[in-house]
Amino acid sequence: MKYEQDITRVLYEAGNNGLSVKxxxxxxxxxxxxxxxxxxxxxxxxxxxxxxxxxxxxxxDILEKTGKWGHYRLNPNSQADCQLLFNFEEHDTNDDQEKLENKQVDNSLSLF
Structure with missing residues (x-):
């Protein structure tokens, strides 16, 4: 199935309340x-x-029903869920941007 990671990501962002199937x-x-x-x-x-x-x-299993009919969320008791959470954490892009700026120093000679 080609939607597995996307479904997991959407439910991770939804949090503990989960989302309906629709x-x-x-x-x-x-x-x-x-x-x-x-x-x-x-x-x-x-x-x-x-x-x-x-x-x-x-x-x-990785998914579980919430209290509402037709709503699902990530199962906090699932071991697969804990493993997948590492993939969705965002990293700080400011440090990466500073490293790129430091590397892009122009050391070429001027023609004029």
């Missing part, structure tokens, strides 16, 4: 549709439902 599918649809790639919403919705059904059956 909202998850809408986010994934918006991520994957652009000027050059058009994926039908029905196809995305089917894939999202298949992934959720596959990964929310037991207590150790």
């Amino acid at each position: 909202k998850i599918a809408r986010h994934i649809f918006n991520i994957h549709n652009g000027l050059f790639e058009q994926t039908p919403y029905e196809e995305v919705y089917k894939d999202v439902i298949a992934y959720i059904n596959k990964n929310s059956k037991s207590k150790k």
Whole structure:
């Protein structure tokens, strides 16, 4: 399935409240549709439902139901969830920008 990481990222950003299946599918649809790639919403919705059904059956799976009907979130008790959280943390880009500025010093000779 090609939407696994995107679904996990969307649910991670949603937090502990989770999202409904329709909202998850809408986010994934918006991520994957652009000027050059058009994926039908029905196809995305089917894939999202298949992934959720596959990964929310037991207590150790990565997804779990919230108290609301049709809402899912990342399972805090899942070991796979803890591993995936490392991939979504944003790093500080200011340090990277300063390193690039220091490396881009112009040492060429002037022609005039």
